[in-house]
Amino acid sequence: MKVDEITMTMTKNMRIPAPLRPYTDGRAEVPVEGETVGAALNNLTAQYPGLRPHLFDERGELRSFVNLFLNDEDIRHLQGVETAIQEGDRLMLIPSIAGG
Numbered sequence: 001m002k003v004d005e006i007t008m009t010m011t012k013n014m015r016i017p018a019p020l021r022p023y024t025d026g027r028a029e030v031p032v033e034g035e036t037v038g039a040a041l042n043n044l045t046a047q048y049p050g051l052r053p054h055l056f057d058e059r060g061e062l063r064s065f066v067n068l069f070l071n072d073e074d075i076r077h078l079q080g081v082e083t084a085i086q087e088g089d090r091l092m093l094i095p096s097i098a099g100g
Contacts, residue, residue, distance in 0.1 A: 012085060014044055015092040023051040032091070037070060038081030040091060055093075065096040 013029045024030050030047065034040035041062070045052040055066050062068070068075045069092045075083050085091065 012040060012087070012089060012091060014040060015090070017093055017095050019095055020051060020054060020093065023054065024048050035084060036081065037068065037075050037083045037085060037091070040085060041068075041081065067094040067096060068092070069094060 011031045011033050014032045015029055016024050016027060018028075021027060025048075030044060032040040032043045032047075034043050041055065045055065055063060057063055062081060069090075070078065070083055070085060071090050075081065
């Protein structure tokens with residue numbers, strides 16, 4: 001038996017902030033799959049469709065008030081949703097907080 005290529009999908013955990021946990025059945029961390037931040041977000045919203053409108057606008061763009069960090073870096077300072085993720089990386093959704 002010849003194997004030309006084996007592709008392994010790595011599972012990572014995405015940290016969910018308290019205000020969004022009602023949309024993830026109360027889970028603080030959700031396992032997601034994908035090789036980029038965008039793929040991981042798509043996997044997350046496929047698991048929890050009610051979360052999608054809180055993260056993405058009508059055009060499918062990440063909402064401006066959604067902050068997503070890969071390890072300690074804001075993905076806006078990397079390659080955005082095209083940023084590659086590796087095994088052991090930590091993804092965290094951090095909502096913007098407004099006040100007066």
